[in-house]
Amino acid sequence: MLNVxxxxxxxxxxxxxxxxxxxxxxHQVVGVLGHNGMGKTTLLKTLIGQISLTSGAIRFxxxxxxxxxxxxxxxxxxxxxxxxxxxxxxxxxxxxxxxxFVPASGYPExxxxxxxxxxxxxLDSIIDRAGGALxxxxxxxxxxxxxxCGRPKLLLLDEPTEGIQPSIVDEILEILIRLHRDHxxxxxxxxxxxxxxxRLSDRVLVIEKGxxxxxxxxxxxxxxxxxxxxxxxx
Amino acid sequence: xxxFVRSNASLIAVGVIGIALLVGLPxxxxxxxxxxxxxxxxxxxxxxxxxFIWGYGGILCFGHSAFFGLGAYAYAVSVINVGxxxxxxxxxxxxxxxxxxxxxYFMFYARISDVYVGVITLTVTLIFYNVVNSTAGPQYRxxxxxxxxxxxxxNVPSLNVPFDPNAVLGPQDMFWVCMVALMxxxxxxxxxxxxxxGRVLIAVRENESRVEFLGYDARLHKLIAFSxxxxxxxxxxxLFTAWGGFISPTAFSVVQSAQIIIWLMVGGVGxxxxxxxxxxxxxxxxxxxxxxxTVDANVVLGTVLLAFVLLVPKGIAPIVTDQLMPxxxxxxxxxxxxxxxxxxxxx
Numbered sequence: 001m002l003n004v005x006x007x008x009x010x011x012x013x014x015x016x017x018x019x020x021x022x023x024x025x026x027h028q029v030v031g032v033l034g035h036n037g038m039g040k041t042t043l044l045k046t047l048i049g050q051i052s053l054t055s056g057a058i059r060f061x062x063x064x065x066x067x068x069x070x071x072x073x074x075x076x077x078x079x080x081x082x083x084x085x086x087x088x089x090x091x092x093x094x095x096x097x098x099x100x101f102v103p104a105s106g107y108p109e110x111x112x113x114x115x116x117x118x119x120x121x122x123l124d125s126i127i128d129r130a131g132g133a134l135x136x137x138x139x140x141x142x143x144x145x146x147x148x149c150g151r152p153k154l155l156l157l158d159e160p161t162e163g164i165q166p167s168i169v170d171e172i173l174e175i176l177i178r179l180h181r182d183h184x185x186x187x188x189x190x191x192x193x194x195x196x197x198x199r200l201s202d203r204v205l206v207i208e209k210g211x212x213x214x215x216x217x218x219x220x221x222x223x224x225x226x227x228x229x230x231x232x233x234x
Numbered sequence: 235x236x237x238f239v240r241s242n243a244s245l246i247a248v249g250v251i252g253i254a255l256l257v258g259l260p261x262x263x264x265x266x267x268x269x270x271x272x273x274x275x276x277x278x279x280x281x282x283x284x285x286f287i288w289g290y291g292g293i294l295c296f297g298h299s300a301f302f303g304l305g306a307y308a309y310a311v312s313v314i315n316v317g318x319x320x321x322x323x324x325x326x327x328x329x330x331x332x333x334x335x336x337x338x339y340f341m342f343y344a345r346i347s348d349v350y351v352g353v354i355t356l357t358v359t360l361i362f363y364n365v366v367n368s369t370a371g372p373q374y375r376x377x378x379x380x381x382x383x384x385x386x387x388x389n390v391p392s393l394n395v396p397f398d399p400n401a402v403l404g405p406q407d408m409f410w411v412c413m414v415a416l417m418x419x420x421x422x423x424x425x426x427x428x429x430x431x432g433r434v435l436i437a438v439r440e441n442e443s444r445v446e447f448l449g450y451d452a453r454l455h456k457l458i459a460f461s462x463x464x465x466x467x468x469x470x471x472x473l474f475t476a477w478g479g480f481i482s483p484t485a486f487s488v489v490q491s492a493q494i495i496i497w498l499m500v501g502g503v504g505x506x507x508x509x510x511x512x513x514x515x516x517x518x519x520x521x522x523x524x525x526x527x528t529v530d531a532n533v534v535l536g537t538v539l540l541a542f543v544l545l546v547p548k549g550i551a552p553i554v555t556d557q558l559m560p561x562x563x564x565x566x567x568x569x570x571x572x573x574x575x576x577x578x579x580x581x
Contacts, residue, residue, distance in 0.1 A: 074449035
């Protein structure tokens with residue numbers, strides 16, 4: 001599904017990613033672990049096209065995405081939920097969801113939104129509320145739901161549990177597990193919450209100084225406490 | 235109240251007010267005042283064009299008079315050459331739209347935004363101003379029209395009935411045409427903003443990257459909005475020239491551009507009704523101050539702008555809709571009716 005081949009990227013002249021390669025197969029969930037500032041968010045931003053590649057190639061469903069704009073990557077089936085939710089605060093929940101629906105997808109908008117509300121019943125009761133008036137957890141759920149309105153094949157999640165109360169973290173986790181199990185959604189998740197990444201991921205990549213230094217199984221996260229060193233402690 | 239009426243109350247109110255003004259003003263006002271009001275209506279159309287691209291698209295165009303002036307000159311040159319105003323109206327809208335599309339393409343696709351867009355558009359209008367100003371020589375002609383440099387182009391024919399150059403519109407007809415044009419532009423923009431295009435445009439204003447992550451081409455949306463704004467400004471320029479029968483390079487001036495921004499700031503950026511009110515109010519104030527010798531008009535206008543920026547930064551329309559209207563409605567609800575009071579007294 002996704003083939004990342006020796007990519008280099010950064011901010012201006014400052015390199016952040018220095019030759020990252022990995023693949024994500026259909027229906028696979030890949031977790032990415034690493035200290036702050038190691039390039040996890042930059043990796044996701046590069047995959048969605050917000051940061052340009054210096055060299056290397058990104059192929060998605062056999063199509064070369066390396067030089068394509070973000071919106072074309074999104075239309076190809078890559079969904080991205082950035083860090084900090086990034087909903088539209090002045091639009092209502094319904095309008096936020098409508099924004100996630102892309103007309104080119106070929107199925108009716110109302111049907112897509114009904115389907116999403118069935119999966120996210122919490123949003124149904126606050127459908128007319130402004131996005132900015134929601135709690136952090138509700139905003140995160142909305143950001144996830146909005147992204148899923150576009151029916152992505154691969155979902156990029158950047159720290160979805162950051163600053164969210166535990167009950168909603170569990171809710172998000174259950175939703176993602178269900179989406180992965182029932183719809184075969186492939187996911188790349190950057191996360192500091194070890195339990196979250198362990199329960200969701202099929203495999204976990206460890207990133208250090210812009211390079212992938214290893215791959216571990218999710219079970220190893222439970223068995224090897226020193227891996228906790230790859231995440232920030234609060 | 236019927237749900238359709240409730241959800242479209244403001245649209246219906248504007249429509250009713252518009253029709254009332256369209257019918258009532260020519261009956262109530264003398265010709266000179268009606269001519270003045272026609273000018274305010276034309277300026278309201280110009281204000282709407284910037285209100286759309288700045289207030290909803292988030293594109294701060296400092297040189298909006300470039301499109302206004304281009305529309306005005308395009309109309310003047312083509313109507314004198316053609317003799318019939320039908321095609322020149324189309325040209326006066328198409329040329330500024332094309333300029334906006336070309337300018338927007340280079341700005342938005344090069345990821346230029348915010349203050350740089352302001353600087354570039356300001357530079358473009360200055361270039362137009364200087365170029366047109368220096369076309370006084372006899373060699374600067376387009377067909378039968380001598381551009382006239384700083385003297386401008388006089389004796390520009392007014393609008394006529396479509397395809398009938400002999401049926402020239404009088405001042406009262408011009409008022410009707412301008413009012414209808416204003417209402418068409420207003421309702422057209424409202425309709426556009428209710429569509430998916432409008433929703434995406436507002437989202438682009440809030441955050442361009444977020445919109446792209448969802449699969450929308452933010453730059454294309456900005457480009458289309460900018461071109462529509464250019465076309466509307468061109469229409470205002472065309473009506474302005476047809477109204478006055480004269481156009482000069484001051485149409486491209488920085489003062490003209492600044493004035494449009496002031497109308498929006500006074501009326502309220504992010505609304506459509508506010509800029510129309512701002513344009514009419516400031517234009518009326520400018521005209522009234524210009525007819526007296528006691529106070530310098532620019533000092534008063536500057537003071538008004540400062541007062542609005544400091545005291546009413548959101549402008550008139552948001553203050554009325556967000557604060558005064560809810561307060562008024564709550565007062566109406568809490569105030570017992572005369573009938574209920576008298577019933578109480580009897581008991």
